[in-house]
Amino acid sequence: MYIVKRFLTMLLTIWVIASLTFLIMKMIPGDPFASDADVLPEEVVENLRAKYNLDEPIPVQYIMYIKDLAMLDLGPSIQSETRTVNDIIADGIPASATLGLQAIVVALVFGLFLGIIAALNHNRLLDYGAMLFAIIGISVPSFILAPLLINFLAVKWGVLPVASWGTWQHSVMPTLALATTPLAVIARFMRSSMLEVMSQNYIKTADAKGLSSFKIVVSHGIRNAILPVVSFIGPLFVSLITGTFVIEKIFAVPGIGKYFVDSIFNRDYPVIMGTTVFFSAILVITLFLIDISYRLIDPRIKLTSKGDS
Amino acid sequence: MKKWLLPMSVMLAASTALTGCYGGGSAEEETSGDNADSGDIKQEIVVNAMSEPPAIDPALATDTTSGWVLDHIFEGLYTRDQEGNPVLGVAEDVAVSEDGTTYTFTLREDAKWSDGSQVTASDFEYAWKRVLNPDTGSSFAFYMYYIKGAEDYNKGNGSVEDVGITAVDDTTFEVQLNSPLGYFDSLLTLWTFYPVQQAAAEENENWAAEADTFVSNGPFEMAEWNHDSNVVIEKNDDYYDKDVVNLDKVTFELVNEATTYYQMFKTEELDLVMTLPTDVIASERENEEYVEVPYYGTYMYMFNVEQEPFTNAKVRQAFAMSVDRESLTENVTLGGETPAYAMVPDGAETPEGDFREVGGDYFKENAEEAKKLLEEGMAEEGWSELPEVTLMYNTSENHKKIAEAVQEMVSNNLGVDIKLANQEWGTYLDTTKQGNFQMARMGWIGIFVDPVVNLDYYLGDSPNNRTGWVNEEFDSIMAESKVEQDNDKRYELLHQAEEILMTDMPFMPVYFYKNNYLVSTDFEDVVYYVNRYPHLKWAEKTN
Numbered sequence: 001m002y003i004v005k006r007f008l009t010m011l012l013t014i015w016v017i018a019s020l021t022f023l024i025m026k027m028i029p030g031d032p033f034a035s036d037a038d039v040l041p042e043e044v045v046e047n048l049r050a051k052y053n054l055d056e057p058i059p060v061q062y063i064m065y066i067k068d069l070a071m072l073d074l075g076p077s078i079q080s081e082t083r084t085v086n087d088i089i090a091d092g093i094p095a096s097a098t099l100g101l102q103a104i105v106v107a108l109v110f111g112l113f114l115g116i117i118a119a120l121n122h123n124r125l126l127d128y129g130a131m132l133f134a135i136i137g138i139s140v141p142s143f144i145l146a147p148l149l150i151n152f153l154a155v156k157w158g159v160l161p162v163a164s165w166g167t168w169q170h171s172v173m174p175t176l177a178l179a180t181t182p183l184a185v186i187a188r189f190m191r192s193s194m195l196e197v198m199s200q201n202y203i204k205t206a207d208a209k210g211l212s213s214f215k216i217v218v219s220h221g222i223r224n225a226i227l228p229v230v231s232f233i234g235p236l237f238v239s240l241i242t243g244t245f246v247i248e249k250i251f252a253v254p255g256i257g258k259y260f261v262d263s264i265f266n267r268d269y270p271v272i273m274g275t276t277v278f279f280s281a282i283l284v285i286t287l288f289l290i291d292i293s294y295r296l297i298d299p300r301i302k303l304t305s306k307g308d309s
Numbered sequence: 310m311k312k313w314l315l316p317m318s319v320m321l322a323a324s325t326a327l328t329g330c331y332g333g334g335s336a337e338e339e340t341s342g343d344n345a346d347s348g349d350i351k352q353e354i355v356v357n358a359m360s361e362p363p364a365i366d367p368a369l370a371t372d373t374t375s376g377w378v379l380d381h382i383f384e385g386l387y388t389r390d391q392e393g394n395p396v397l398g399v400a401e402d403v404a405v406s407e408d409g410t411t412y413t414f415t416l417r418e419d420a421k422w423s424d425g426s427q428v429t430a431s432d433f434e435y436a437w438k439r440v441l442n443p444d445t446g447s448s449f450a451f452y453m454y455y456i457k458g459a460e461d462y463n464k465g466n467g468s469v470e471d472v473g474i475t476a477v478d479d480t481t482f483e484v485q486l487n488s489p490l491g492y493f494d495s496l497l498t499l500w501t502f503y504p505v506q507q508a509a510a511e512e513n514e515n516w517a518a519e520a521d522t523f524v525s526n527g528p529f530e531m532a533e534w535n536h537d538s539n540v541v542i543e544k545n546d547d548y549y550d551k552d553v554v555n556l557d558k559v560t561f562e563l564v565n566e567a568t569t570y571y572q573m574f575k576t577e578e579l580d581l582v583m584t585l586p587t588d589v590i591a592s593e594r595e596n597e598e599y600v601e602v603p604y605y606g607t608y609m610y611m612f613n614v615e616q617e618p619f620t621n622a623k624v625r626q627a628f629a630m631s632v633d634r635e636s637l638t639e640n641v642t643l644g645g646e647t648p649a650y651a652m653v654p655d656g657a658e659t660p661e662g663d664f665r666e667v668g669g670d671y672f673k674e675n676a677e678e679a680k681k682l683l684e685e686g687m688a689e690e691g692w693s694e695l696p697e698v699t700l701m702y703n704t705s706e707n708h709k710k711i712a713e714a715v716q717e718m719v720s721n722n723l724g725v726d727i728k729l730a731n732q733e734w735g736t737y738l739d740t741t742k743q744g745n746f747q748m749a750r751m752g753w754i755g756i757f758v759d760p761v762v763n764l765d766y767y768l769g770d771s772p773n774n775r776t777g778w779v780n781e782e783f784d785s786i787m788a789e790s791k792v793e794q795d796n797d798k799r800y801e802l803l804h805q806a807e808e809i810l811m812t813d814m815p816f817m818p819v820y821f822y823k824n825n826y827l828v829s830t831d832f833e834d835v836v837y838y839v840n841r842y843p844h845l846k847w848a849e850k851t852n
Binding site: 028029030031033041042043044047048050051052079080081082083087088091092095147150151154155158161162163164165166249250251252254255258265266267 | 517
């Protein structure tokens with residue numbers, strides 16, 4: 001019952017987002033057919049408007065849009081004249097998702113590792129080193145890091161190609177650039193969570209029982225400390241796999257990140273709607289799945305989530 | 310320890326599994342250095358086209374990136390020689406009726422589609438009528454309005470039967486115009502007039518969306534199109550003039566970030582890049598790989614002649630005279646642009662020589678003169694103080710730098726303080742179209758090379774003319790020039806029209822565009838047209 005209710009809320013959320021986006025989008029001044037400096041004769045523009053159903057009244061356009069959306073048809077792109085929005089997303093998502101998944105893996109592996117090392121060496125040199133790295137990782141934006149990587153790895157040392165897409169070598173630098181900030185965030189998160197767990201009584205009990213410190217750290221420490229990190233991974237995961245404007249642009253990755261931004265500049269209405277709805281759908285579905293999995297894994301979760309943590 | 314390793318190895322496995330899913334790219338292995346040593350050079354070039362071509366379809370393309378690919382894989386009745394002049398292409402002969410309105414083209418028998426079949430007159434008929442069909446929604450359909458019945462059909466007032474486009478037989482193609490058109494050959498080099506294979510287009514409505522359904526008739530044919538990543542074209546062995554084509558393969562990479570493609574050129578991942586980052590132009594200018602060519606366009610500030618103070622012609626002239634274009638192009642824009650004192654850029658060949666050189670400059674910069682004109686203008690209008698002026702531009706670093714320099718120059722030379730405002734491009738076009746500006750930036754690039762393309766911009770009924778300036782004399786001379794069959798007289802009329810425009814000055818020209826490229830010195834015979842990106846039909850790799 002809960003799942004059904006939750007599922008319906010999810011559909012409702014997507015519908016609200018789609019409607020709001022539609023409304024806001026129609027309020028921005030501008031016209032998709034004037035994206036070049038030359039303005040076309042009015043009759044030509046009329047033909048174009050008719051082709052994209054923009055000659056209909058806005059409520060009719062809205063109903064047509066929602067109908068198509070229900071059939072998972074996001075419509076034709078105005079800017080990219082021979083492709084549909086479904087094509088654009090289908091062409092772009094493999095590259096974006098590959099990059100995003102790789103970045104998540106790198107961020108998790110090294111972030112957790114760094115966080116744990118820092119926590120276990122609390123207030124010692126390793127801790128300071130790890131946290132210094134984390135602070136740098138958080139404060140250096142990816143659009144600074146990316147050119148630095150290109151300058152050294154590609155231009156000076158020539159070990160990797162500068163940009164473009166096609167082989168695994170092409171994905172190394174964008175993955176690193178994309179992973180650094182989440183890596184640093186995860187490391188700090190994990191460190192504080194781990195410190196808290198390690199001061200709990202059950203850790204002392206385990207120690208008193210005579211368990212090896214390795215076992216204490218792995219099966220009692222990490223296992224408990226990692227839970228808050230998991231909840232933070234959901235939204236991060238969604239934002240990484242749906243592409244990033246800056247990284248994809250700098251490394252010429254054929255992902256969908258740029259469409260989120262360019263579509264607005266081009267007033268490419270179907271693409272604005274399509275990318276927004278796609279992103280929110282993925283986000284809402286991921287949150288839904290995480291929610292369900294919590295309840296399946298740990299029935300207490302709803303009771304304890306409000307109180308102590 | 311084993312427990313430790315498990316999650317790690319799972320993650321590693323996941324990351325190696327992921328390497329299987331890189332989309333599209335054809336990572337061809339280079340076959341060692343043997344080829345180069347034996348003097349057998351791989352005839353391949355990798356150029357940067359910056360962004361995904363929106364439509365590689367003759368009927369739908371409106372932009373230079375799509376046009377760049379189209380110009381290589383298609384060929385029209387006319388094509389261009391290495392100097393950029395229109396020459397017969399798919400047509401081997403043309404007969405023009407005495408009144409100049411009926412063109413009868415004889416098509417080459419050996420013109421072939423990339424699937425080996427013949428390019429016929431009915432392919433042209435099909436393609437052109439497809440452009441005019443209102444359902445196609447072609448933005449460039451109006452370039453065909455010179456053809457009889459075309460405008461009515463495209464606007465939904467006439468039928469396709471009345472359009473003056475007829476395939477008489479396989480190799481005879483007849484076109485009827487409303488009136489004679491002096492630059493019809495030039496116009497026919499535009500991609501909108503390319504043929505489309507009827508069979509391919511009818512079989513698959515989306516034939517132009519993916520590489521494998523493409524059929525074309527130019528020097529190259531479509532091989533791969535990895536959306537947002539690259540477009541690959543290969544030599545078309547069915548092309549009638551294939552012996553002049555040296556390259557086997559051209560890859561258009563789609564790298565949008567200036568610093569990135571500049572570095573890709575430096576690491577030899579790209580052989581040709583354009584639109585260099587402004588901070589490197591100064592240092593690259595001495596480089597032998599640097600190429601700077603005129604681009605057939607004008608960067609200008611429009612005056613709204615319906616809003617004070619630009620209702621007065623003398624005030625407009627004063628503003629135009631107070632800007633030091635030499636200094637602006639040398640210190641601010643840095644791309645080698647040419648200071649502009651007229652509307653039509655360099656590059657339009659006429660029997661007397663270059664149109665710009667024949668026409669000369671229409672005004673000189675002179676601070677003293679400008680001040681005098683401003684005072685006279687203000688006296689004519691009875692203003693004791695000049696109404697406040699705001700200069701608008703669309704949001705961009707470069708436009709901002711130029712506007713700030715102009716603001717400074719007008720302040721120093723004219724003693725007038727102007728304000729600056731900027732808007733994002735889409736909004737900006739709307740605002741200027743509605744006439745909500747006093748002075749606003751605009752650029753105009755000729756889609757084909759004839760002064761008429763530039764001067765038409767300021768016709769009273771031109772949808773581009775945002776200035777509110779309507780001059781009957783100008784309009785009537787332009788109309789006259791279009792039906793004038795004697796080319797010398799036609800250019801004379803165009804000079805007259807430009808003079809009227811430049812005397813009244815509903816805009817002030819700032820500079821004529823230049824394109825700058827970095828091109829690997831390994832390539833020869835890359836051709837630079839003034840209104841297109843480099844043409845590679847004749848290009849050859851020599852090293």
